[in-house]
Amino acid sequence: MELTKICDGLDFPEGPIAMADGSVILVEIRRQTLSRVQPDGRIEVIAHLGGGPNGAAVGPDGLIYVCNNGGFVWTQGEAIRRPIGTPEDYAGGSIQRVNPDTGAFEKIYEACDGIPLRGPNDIVFDEHGGFYFTDLGKTMADYVHHGAFYYAKADGSRITRVHAPMITPNGIGLSPDGKVVHVAETRTGRVWSFDLVAPGEIAPVPYHMPGRLVSSLPDYQLLDSLAVQADGRICVATLMRGGISIVPLDGGPVQFLEVPGDRYITNICFGGADMRDAWITASGTGCLYHTRWPDPGLKLHFNG
Numbered sequence: 501m502e503l504t505k506i507c508d509g510l511d512f513p514e515g516p517i518a519m520a521d522g523s524v525i526l527v528e529i530r531r532q533t534l535s536r537v538q539p540d541g542r543i544e545v546i547a548h549l550g551g552g553p554n555g556a557a558v559g560p561d562g563l564i565y566v567c568n569n570g571g572f573v574w575t576q577g578e579a580i581r582r583p584i585g586t587p588e589d590y591a592g593g594s595i596q597r598v599n600p601d602t603g604a605f606e607k608i609y610e611a612c613d614g615i616p617l618r619g620p621n622d623i624v625f626d627e628h629g630g631f632y633f634t635d636l637g638k639t640m641a642d643y644v645h646h647g648a649f650y651y652a653k654a655d656g657s658r659i660t661r662v663h664a665p666m667i668t669p670n671g672i673g674l675s676p677d678g679k680v681v682h683v684a685e686t687r688t689g690r691v692w693s694f695d696l697v698a699p700g701e702i703a704p705v706p707y708h709m710p711g712r713l714v715s716s717l718p719d720y721q722l723l724d725s726l727a728v729q730a731d732g733r734i735c736v737a738t739l740m741r742g743g744i745s746i747v748p749l750d751g752g753p754v755q756f757l758e759v760p761g762d763r764y765i766t767n768i769c770f771g772g773a774d775m776r777d778a779w780i781t782a783s784g785t786g787c788l789y790h791t792r793w794p795d796p797g798l799k800l801h802f803n804g
Contacts, residue, residue, distance in 0.1 A: 507541035515556035518771025527553035555622035567620035580784035608656035651700030671726030684723040770797020
């Protein structure tokens with residue numbers, strides 16, 4: 501895989517969105533911004549969102565929907581910056597809606613059924629204009645909040661907890677036919693699939709399993725955000741090993757493509773005329789890379 505560095509100097513980038521004009525909109529979690537990276541590498545701040553902006557996606561209205569995890573405590577070591585805990589001023593997570601032209605933003609969800617969102621992380625829209633998102637939970641000094649994934653309407657009128665509890669659910673994506681939702685758990689290194697019977701409603705899961713297990717990676721590999729290929733395979737950013745794991749749906753071997761120099765590879769998105777342009781966030785070193793992917797990515801229902 502041949503990589504081209506588009507830029508460095510990003511402050512823990514995540515949630516990349518390939519825009520039609522060739523730019524990439526992403527979040528900088530530590531900088532607390534939604535930013536745009538131009539094709540020539542220039543970084544432009546769209547909005548200062550506070551907390552910890554994490555996943556991002558374009559909605560049916562052309563606005564950017566951001567999962568805000570509420571913020572982290574950060575450390576620096578071996579030229580890598582990474583999150584290690586929850587700050588004292590943490591006040592909860594939220595879903596924010598941002599106008600990319602003006603930078604104006606608002607919170608549209610902070611809780612579900614009276615229970616606060618803890619650490620919203622990754623997001624994907626379905627064909628109906630609603631969105632699924634993961635909540636990783638939050639790690640405190642002496643306990644950890646369970647995670648879950650949710651379904652919500654873009655107009656702020658309804659939010660539903662689809663499945664809980666989960667162990668640090670992170671990446672989320674839909675199958676090409678829209679009938680399955682995939683979720684990657686960070687700490688377990690597992691990818692789960694759930695059959696959808698209606699928007700925001702999954703079929704019953706087996707009593708002995710949290711979902712349908714697609715893959716469980718060996719050793720100490722932590723999973724981050726994901727994107728789906730047009731052929732249905734799941735591309736999961738893989739922490740500690742530092743690259744992208746391509747997970748088949750039939751239980752076959754997982755292919756791995758390394759991104760050298762950074763163990764904190766956090767996300768991949770697809771774009772371009774043939775959907776083979778891929779952008780990868782190397783968060784620990786603050787870089788955005790471009791490459792030509794071996795197979796086309798799945799075209800999202802909404803994009804810039």
